[in-house]
Amino acid sequence: MTNKTSHRELELHSLIQKDDDVALMELFEIHGETIMIKLKSWYKSVLDEALILEAVNEAFFGYYKNPNTFNPKKGTLSRFLEVAAERDLKNILQKENRRGKKIDLPEDVELQEKMWNSILSESEASDSAIVMTETYSKVEEFLQGYFLNSVDVELARLILMKERANTEFVKVLNIDSLSPQDQTKEVKRNKDRIKKVISRNNIEEQLRAIIYE
Amino acid sequence: MNSQEKLMRLASSRISKDDSFMSYFLGKYLAFERISEDQMISELNCSLACYYKLALCKAPNPTANDFIQRIQRISEKTGVSVFGISKIIKRVYTINKLSDAQSQSFLMAARDKKKNEDNS
Numbered sequence: 001m002t003n004k005t006s007h008r009e010l011e012l013h014s015l016i017q018k019d020d021d022v023a024l025m026e027l028f029e030i031h032g033e034t035i036m037i038k039l040k041s042w043y044k045s046v047l048d049e050a051l052i053l054e055a056v057n058e059a060f061f062g063y064y065k066n067p068n069t070f071n072p073k074k075g076t077l078s079r080f081l082e083v084a085a086e087r088d089l090k091n092i093l094q095k096e097n098r099r100g101k102k103i104d105l106p107e108d109v110e111l112q113e114k115m116w117n118s119i120l121s122e123s124e125a126s127d128s129a130i131v132m133t134e135t136y137s138k139v140e141e142f143l144q145g146y147f148l149n150s151v152d153v154e155l156a157r158l159i160l161m162k163e164r165a166n167t168e169f170v171k172v173l174n175i176d177s178l179s180p181q182d183q184t185k186e187v188k189r190n191k192d193r194i195k196k197v198i199s200r201n202n203i204e205e206q207l208r209a210i211i212y213e
Numbered sequence: 214m215n216s217q218e219k220l221m222r223l224a225s226s227r228i229s230k231d232d233s234f235m236s237y238f239l240g241k242y243l244a245f246e247r248i249s250e251d252q253m254i255s256e257l258n259c260s261l262a263c264y265y266k267l268a269l270c271k272a273p274n275p276t277a278n279d280f281i282q283r284i285q286r287i288s289e290k291t292g293v294s295v296f297g298i299s300k301i302i303k304r305v306y307t308i309n310k311l312s313d314a315q316s317q318s319f320l321m322a323a324r325d326k327k328k329n330e331d332n333s
Contacts, residue, residue, distance in 0.1 A: 021283055022290045024234075025269035028224055033217045049216065057223050 009077040016067045024064055031078055032056065035085050042148060043089065045141035051096070055089035062088075090201060093145065097206055139207060146197055155194045160207065214261065221265035228269070232309075235287075235298075236268035241305040257297040266291040267298065275303050 012030060015023040039052050046052060059081055063070060070080045143153045154172045163169070169187040170176060178186060198204060214222070225236040232238075243253055254264050270291065273283035281295075284302075288295045 019271070021271040021273065021287055024224070024228075024271075025266050025290065028217075028221050028269055029266065032220045036216050036220060049219070053216070053220050053223050056220060057227065060224070061227065 006076060010072055013067060013070060013072060013077055016064060027060055027064060031060070031081050034078065035059075035081055038082060039085055039089060042086070043145050045145055046089070046093070051092050052089065055092055056085045058088040058092075059084035090146065094201065094206075142207065143203075146201055146203060147194070152194060155190055156198060156203070159191060159194055159198065160204065218261050218265060221262070221269060225265055225268035233271055234268070235270045235272045235301075238272050238301050238305045239264075239268055241308070242301045245304070245308055257293050259291075259293045259297075263292040267293045272302055275299075275306050 008030070012023070012026055015026065035056055036052055039055065040046075040049075043052070062084060063081060070077060140153070143156050147153045147156055151172060155169065158168055158172065166184060166187050169191065170183050173186060173190060175183055175186050225239075228234040229236045229240045239253065243250065246253075248256070250264070254261060257264065257267075259267075267287070270287045273280050273287075277283075281299075284295050284298050287293075287298055291298075
Protein backbone atom coordinates (compact mmCIF):
# COMPACT_ATOMS: atom_id res chain seq x y z
CA MET A 1 0.00 0.00 0.00
CA THR A 2 2.81 2.37 -0.73
CA ASN A 3 2.32 3.10 -4.42
CA LYS A 4 0.37 5.94 -6.04
CA THR A 5 -2.61 3.78 -6.88
CA SER A 6 -3.11 2.97 -3.23
CA HIS A 7 -3.05 6.62 -2.34
CA ARG A 8 -5.68 7.26 -5.02
CA GLU A 9 -7.72 4.36 -3.70
CA LEU A 10 -7.61 5.75 -0.18
CA GLU A 11 -8.68 9.12 -1.49
CA LEU A 12 -11.60 7.52 -3.33
CA HIS A 13 -12.54 5.49 -0.27
CA SER A 14 -12.59 8.64 1.79
CA LEU A 15 -14.79 10.41 -0.81
CA ILE A 16 -17.25 7.53 -0.68
CA GLN A 17 -17.33 7.57 3.10
CA LYS A 18 -18.06 11.29 2.98
CA ASP A 19 -20.83 10.77 0.40
CA ASP A 20 -19.06 13.19 -1.92
CA ASP A 21 -20.83 14.47 -5.06
CA VAL A 22 -18.46 12.74 -7.48
CA ALA A 23 -17.60 9.62 -5.44
CA LEU A 24 -19.82 7.12 -7.27
CA MET A 25 -18.75 8.47 -10.65
CA GLU A 26 -15.06 8.17 -9.71
CA LEU A 27 -15.56 4.65 -8.41
CA PHE A 28 -16.91 3.56 -11.78
CA GLU A 29 -14.40 5.61 -13.72
CA ILE A 30 -11.34 4.35 -11.86
CA HIS A 31 -12.24 0.72 -11.32
CA GLY A 32 -15.07 -0.12 -13.71
CA GLU A 33 -13.20 -1.02 -16.85
CA THR A 34 -10.25 -2.74 -15.12
CA ILE A 35 -12.48 -5.06 -13.15
CA MET A 36 -14.65 -5.84 -16.13
CA ILE A 37 -11.57 -6.79 -18.16
CA LYS A 38 -10.35 -9.05 -15.34
CA LEU A 39 -13.70 -10.77 -14.92
CA LYS A 40 -13.95 -11.28 -18.66
CA SER A 41 -10.51 -12.87 -18.77
CA TRP A 42 -11.19 -15.11 -15.76
CA TYR A 43 -14.61 -16.15 -17.02
CA LYS A 44 -14.02 -16.60 -20.72
CA SER A 45 -16.92 -19.03 -20.85
CA VAL A 46 -19.33 -16.26 -19.87
CA LEU A 47 -20.23 -14.95 -23.28
CA ASP A 48 -23.07 -12.71 -22.17
CA GLU A 49 -21.44 -9.38 -21.29
CA ALA A 50 -24.60 -8.28 -19.49
CA LEU A 51 -23.86 -10.78 -16.71
CA ILE A 52 -20.40 -9.30 -16.15
CA LEU A 53 -21.84 -5.77 -16.17
CA GLU A 54 -24.49 -6.78 -13.66
CA ALA A 55 -21.92 -8.38 -11.36
CA VAL A 56 -19.62 -5.36 -11.40
CA ASN A 57 -22.56 -3.05 -10.87
CA GLU A 58 -23.79 -5.12 -7.94
CA ALA A 59 -20.36 -5.19 -6.33
CA PHE A 60 -19.76 -1.47 -6.76
CA PHE A 61 -23.12 -0.47 -5.31
CA GLY A 62 -22.64 -2.94 -2.47
CA TYR A 63 -19.43 -1.18 -1.52
CA TYR A 64 -20.78 2.30 -2.23
CA LYS A 65 -23.70 1.78 0.13
CA ASN A 66 -21.58 0.15 2.83
CA PRO A 67 -18.06 1.53 2.40
CA ASN A 68 -17.03 0.31 5.82
CA THR A 69 -17.06 -3.28 4.54
CA PHE A 70 -13.69 -2.39 2.98
CA ASN A 71 -10.76 -2.25 5.35
CA PRO A 72 -7.79 -0.46 3.74
CA LYS A 73 -5.43 -2.16 6.18
CA LYS A 74 -6.30 -5.57 4.83
CA GLY A 75 -5.70 -4.98 1.14
CA THR A 76 -6.27 -2.79 -1.86
CA LEU A 77 -9.63 -1.47 -2.90
CA SER A 78 -9.25 -2.89 -6.39
CA ARG A 79 -8.70 -6.39 -5.00
CA PHE A 80 -11.67 -5.94 -2.67
CA LEU A 81 -13.87 -4.94 -5.60
CA GLU A 82 -12.55 -7.78 -7.74
CA VAL A 83 -13.42 -10.34 -5.09
CA ALA A 84 -16.86 -8.79 -4.59
CA ALA A 85 -17.56 -8.68 -8.33
CA GLU A 86 -16.42 -12.25 -8.75
CA ARG A 87 -18.64 -13.39 -5.88
CA ASP A 88 -21.59 -11.56 -7.41
CA LEU A 89 -20.89 -13.03 -10.82
CA LYS A 90 -20.86 -16.52 -9.34
CA ASN A 91 -24.20 -15.86 -7.67
CA ILE A 92 -25.64 -14.56 -10.93
CA LEU A 93 -24.32 -17.57 -12.84
CA GLN A 94 -25.81 -19.92 -10.28
CA LYS A 95 -29.18 -18.24 -10.59
CA GLU A 96 -28.93 -18.35 -14.37
CA ASN A 97 -27.95 -21.97 -14.20
CA ARG A 98 -30.90 -22.86 -11.99
CA ARG A 99 -33.26 -20.90 -14.22
CA GLY A 100 -31.86 -22.42 -17.39
CA LYS A 101 -31.89 -26.05 -16.28
CA LYS A 102 -33.81 -27.93 -18.92
CA ILE A 103 -33.89 -31.39 -17.41
CA ASP A 104 -34.92 -32.88 -14.11
CA LEU A 105 -32.00 -34.67 -12.63
CA PRO A 106 -32.59 -38.07 -11.05
CA GLU A 107 -32.07 -37.83 -7.32
CA ASP A 108 -29.76 -40.81 -7.15
CA VAL A 109 -27.38 -39.78 -9.88
CA GLU A 110 -23.85 -39.71 -8.53
CA LEU A 111 -20.81 -38.33 -10.22
CA GLN A 112 -18.87 -41.05 -11.91
CA GLU A 113 -15.78 -41.68 -9.87
CA LYS A 114 -13.48 -41.64 -12.82
CA MET A 115 -15.56 -39.28 -14.89
CA TRP A 116 -12.70 -37.52 -16.65
CA ASN A 117 -10.93 -40.78 -17.41
CA SER A 118 -14.03 -42.30 -18.89
CA ILE A 119 -14.73 -39.21 -20.95
CA LEU A 120 -11.20 -39.24 -22.29
CA SER A 121 -10.97 -42.92 -23.05
CA GLU A 122 -14.35 -43.02 -24.74
CA SER A 123 -13.54 -39.98 -26.76
CA GLU A 124 -10.79 -41.87 -28.54
CA ALA A 125 -12.99 -44.50 -30.09
CA SER A 126 -16.71 -44.24 -29.69
CA ASP A 127 -19.31 -42.63 -31.90
CA SER A 128 -20.05 -40.14 -29.17
CA ALA A 129 -16.47 -38.88 -29.22
CA ILE A 130 -17.46 -35.33 -30.10
CA VAL A 131 -20.12 -35.14 -27.41
CA MET A 132 -17.67 -36.46 -24.83
CA THR A 133 -14.97 -34.01 -25.81
CA GLU A 134 -17.49 -31.19 -25.67
CA THR A 135 -18.59 -32.30 -22.22
CA TYR A 136 -15.00 -32.47 -21.06
CA SER A 137 -14.26 -28.96 -22.23
CA LYS A 138 -17.55 -27.70 -20.76
CA VAL A 139 -16.55 -29.16 -17.41
CA GLU A 140 -13.11 -27.60 -17.64
CA GLU A 141 -14.59 -24.23 -18.54
CA PHE A 142 -17.08 -24.55 -15.74
CA LEU A 143 -14.35 -25.21 -13.19
CA GLN A 144 -12.27 -22.34 -14.55
CA GLY A 145 -15.23 -20.15 -13.68
CA TYR A 146 -14.77 -20.95 -10.02
CA PHE A 147 -11.03 -21.43 -9.70
CA LEU A 148 -8.66 -18.75 -10.78
CA ASN A 149 -5.64 -20.82 -11.73
CA SER A 150 -4.92 -24.13 -13.40
CA VAL A 151 -3.58 -25.70 -10.18
CA ASP A 152 -6.85 -25.08 -8.38
CA VAL A 153 -8.83 -26.42 -11.34
CA GLU A 154 -6.72 -29.56 -11.29
CA LEU A 155 -7.14 -29.93 -7.51
CA ALA A 156 -10.89 -29.54 -7.84
CA ARG A 157 -10.91 -32.14 -10.60
CA LEU A 158 -9.08 -34.61 -8.35
CA ILE A 159 -11.43 -33.98 -5.44
CA LEU A 160 -14.49 -34.39 -7.65
CA MET A 161 -13.01 -37.61 -9.01
CA LYS A 162 -12.81 -38.77 -5.38
CA GLU A 163 -9.07 -39.19 -5.72
CA ARG A 164 -7.66 -40.33 -2.38
CA ALA A 165 -3.97 -40.74 -3.11
CA ASN A 166 -1.94 -37.92 -1.63
CA THR A 167 0.71 -38.40 -4.29
CA GLU A 168 -1.64 -37.11 -6.98
CA PHE A 169 -2.22 -33.90 -5.05
CA VAL A 170 1.50 -33.57 -4.30
CA LYS A 171 2.23 -33.74 -8.03
CA VAL A 172 -0.31 -31.05 -8.85
CA LEU A 173 0.88 -28.80 -6.06
CA ASN A 174 4.47 -29.42 -7.06
CA ILE A 175 5.60 -29.90 -3.47
CA ASP A 176 7.78 -33.00 -3.87
CA SER A 177 10.63 -31.20 -2.19
CA LEU A 178 8.75 -30.89 1.12
CA SER A 179 8.97 -33.51 3.87
CA PRO A 180 6.15 -36.13 3.83
CA GLN A 181 4.60 -34.52 6.91
CA ASP A 182 4.62 -31.06 5.34
CA GLN A 183 3.28 -32.51 2.10
CA THR A 184 0.32 -34.01 3.98
CA LYS A 185 -0.31 -30.72 5.78
CA GLU A 186 -0.13 -28.73 2.55
CA VAL A 187 -2.38 -31.18 0.69
CA LYS A 188 -4.94 -31.06 3.48
CA ARG A 189 -4.89 -27.27 3.60
CA ASN A 190 -5.45 -27.01 -0.14
CA LYS A 191 -8.08 -29.74 -0.22
CA ASP A 192 -10.03 -28.00 2.54
CA ARG A 193 -9.85 -24.72 0.68
CA ILE A 194 -11.07 -26.23 -2.59
CA LYS A 195 -13.76 -28.29 -0.87
CA LYS A 196 -15.14 -25.12 0.70
CA VAL A 197 -15.53 -23.54 -2.76
CA ILE A 198 -17.10 -26.72 -4.10
CA SER A 199 -19.62 -26.93 -1.30
CA ARG A 200 -20.40 -23.21 -1.09
CA ASN A 201 -21.18 -23.05 -4.80
CA ASN A 202 -22.96 -26.38 -5.21
CA ILE A 203 -20.39 -27.28 -7.82
CA GLU A 204 -21.04 -31.00 -7.62
CA GLU A 205 -24.73 -30.53 -8.34
CA GLN A 206 -24.06 -28.15 -11.20
CA LEU A 207 -21.56 -30.58 -12.70
CA ARG A 208 -24.15 -33.31 -12.73
CA ALA A 209 -26.31 -31.07 -14.86
CA ILE A 210 -23.46 -30.51 -17.30
CA ILE A 211 -22.47 -34.16 -17.50
CA TYR A 212 -25.88 -35.73 -17.71
CA GLU A 213 -27.73 -33.14 -19.75
CA MET B 214 -21.00 2.09 -26.92
CA ASN B 215 -17.97 0.59 -25.17
CA SER B 216 -18.07 -1.61 -22.05
CA GLN B 217 -17.28 1.25 -19.68
CA GLU B 218 -20.16 3.32 -21.07
CA LYS B 219 -22.47 0.32 -20.83
CA LEU B 220 -21.47 -0.18 -17.21
CA MET B 221 -22.09 3.47 -16.34
CA ARG B 222 -25.43 3.41 -18.15
CA LEU B 223 -26.49 0.41 -16.10
CA ALA B 224 -25.37 2.14 -12.90
CA SER B 225 -27.20 5.28 -13.95
CA SER B 226 -30.46 3.40 -14.53
CA ARG B 227 -30.14 1.84 -11.07
CA ILE B 228 -30.21 5.27 -9.41
CA SER B 229 -32.65 6.94 -11.81
CA LYS B 230 -35.40 7.03 -9.16
CA ASP B 231 -33.14 8.48 -6.48
CA ASP B 232 -33.56 12.26 -6.50
CA SER B 233 -30.20 12.81 -4.87
CA PHE B 234 -28.48 11.82 -8.12
CA MET B 235 -28.11 13.60 -11.44
CA SER B 236 -29.47 10.48 -13.15
CA TYR B 237 -32.90 11.32 -11.72
CA PHE B 238 -32.62 14.94 -12.88
CA LEU B 239 -31.51 13.96 -16.36
CA GLY B 240 -34.38 11.50 -16.69
CA LYS B 241 -36.93 14.07 -15.53
CA TYR B 242 -35.49 16.71 -17.81
CA LEU B 243 -35.74 14.38 -20.81
CA ALA B 244 -39.35 13.63 -19.92
CA PHE B 245 -40.34 17.28 -19.42
CA GLU B 246 -38.60 18.45 -22.55
CA ARG B 247 -39.64 15.37 -24.52
CA ILE B 248 -36.18 14.93 -25.94
CA SER B 249 -34.01 11.84 -26.39
CA GLU B 250 -30.74 11.08 -24.65
CA ASP B 251 -28.89 11.78 -27.89
CA GLN B 252 -30.52 15.20 -28.20
CA MET B 253 -29.62 15.95 -24.60
CA ILE B 254 -26.01 14.93 -25.21
CA SER B 255 -25.82 17.21 -28.18
CA GLU B 256 -27.49 20.02 -26.20
CA LEU B 257 -24.89 19.60 -23.47
CA ASN B 258 -22.20 19.36 -26.11
CA CYS B 259 -20.54 16.43 -24.37
CA SER B 260 -19.64 12.82 -25.09
CA LEU B 261 -21.72 9.81 -24.12
CA ALA B 262 -19.16 8.90 -21.44
CA CYS B 263 -19.35 12.40 -19.94
CA TYR B 264 -23.13 12.22 -19.94
CA TYR B 265 -23.10 8.99 -17.92
CA LYS B 266 -20.39 10.34 -15.64
CA LEU B 267 -22.66 13.27 -14.90
CA ALA B 268 -25.58 10.90 -14.24
CA LEU B 269 -23.55 9.19 -11.50
CA CYS B 270 -22.88 12.44 -9.63
CA LYS B 271 -24.92 13.74 -6.73
CA ALA B 272 -27.23 16.63 -7.57
CA PRO B 273 -26.63 19.66 -5.33
CA ASN B 274 -29.66 21.49 -4.03
CA PRO B 275 -30.02 24.73 -6.02
CA THR B 276 -31.03 26.63 -2.89
CA ALA B 277 -27.86 25.66 -1.03
CA ASN B 278 -25.16 28.26 -0.48
CA ASP B 279 -22.47 26.09 -2.00
CA PHE B 280 -24.51 25.20 -5.10
CA ILE B 281 -22.23 26.95 -7.60
CA GLN B 282 -19.02 25.57 -6.09
CA ARG B 283 -20.41 22.04 -6.15
CA ILE B 284 -21.63 22.41 -9.73
CA GLN B 285 -18.23 23.75 -10.73
CA ARG B 286 -16.52 20.71 -9.26
CA ILE B 287 -18.93 18.32 -10.99
CA SER B 288 -18.34 20.21 -14.22
CA GLU B 289 -14.56 19.87 -13.87
CA LYS B 290 -14.83 16.15 -13.18
CA THR B 291 -17.33 15.31 -15.90
CA GLY B 292 -16.54 17.78 -18.65
CA VAL B 293 -20.15 19.00 -18.81
CA SER B 294 -20.59 22.77 -18.62
CA VAL B 295 -21.62 24.48 -15.39
CA PHE B 296 -24.40 26.19 -17.31
CA GLY B 297 -25.76 22.87 -18.63
CA ILE B 298 -25.74 21.15 -15.23
CA SER B 299 -27.23 24.15 -13.48
CA LYS B 300 -30.00 24.47 -16.07
CA ILE B 301 -31.03 20.81 -15.66
CA ILE B 302 -31.09 20.91 -11.87
CA LYS B 303 -32.92 24.23 -11.61
CA ARG B 304 -35.53 23.32 -14.21
CA VAL B 305 -36.38 19.94 -12.68
CA TYR B 306 -36.28 21.36 -9.17
CA THR B 307 -38.70 24.15 -10.11
CA ILE B 308 -41.10 21.82 -11.92
CA ASN B 309 -41.07 19.42 -8.97
CA LYS B 310 -41.78 22.27 -6.57
CA LEU B 311 -44.60 23.53 -8.77
CA SER B 312 -46.19 20.14 -9.05
CA ASP B 313 -45.84 19.67 -5.27
CA ALA B 314 -47.52 23.03 -4.72
CA GLN B 315 -50.20 22.18 -7.24
CA SER B 316 -51.02 18.88 -5.59
CA GLN B 317 -51.02 20.63 -2.19
CA SER B 318 -53.54 23.18 -3.43
CA PHE B 319 -55.69 20.44 -4.93
CA LEU B 320 -55.64 18.67 -1.59
CA MET B 321 -56.53 21.84 0.28
CA ALA B 322 -59.35 22.60 -2.16
CA ALA B 323 -60.69 19.08 -1.77
CA ARG B 324 -60.52 19.38 2.04
CA ASP B 325 -62.31 22.76 1.97
CA LYS B 326 -65.00 21.36 -0.31
CA LYS B 327 -65.57 18.40 2.04
CA LYS B 328 -65.74 20.73 5.06
CA ASN B 329 -68.31 22.90 3.33
CA GLU B 330 -70.38 19.86 2.40
CA ASP B 331 -70.24 18.55 5.97
CA ASN B 332 -71.31 21.90 7.40
CA SER B 333 -74.24 22.32 5.08
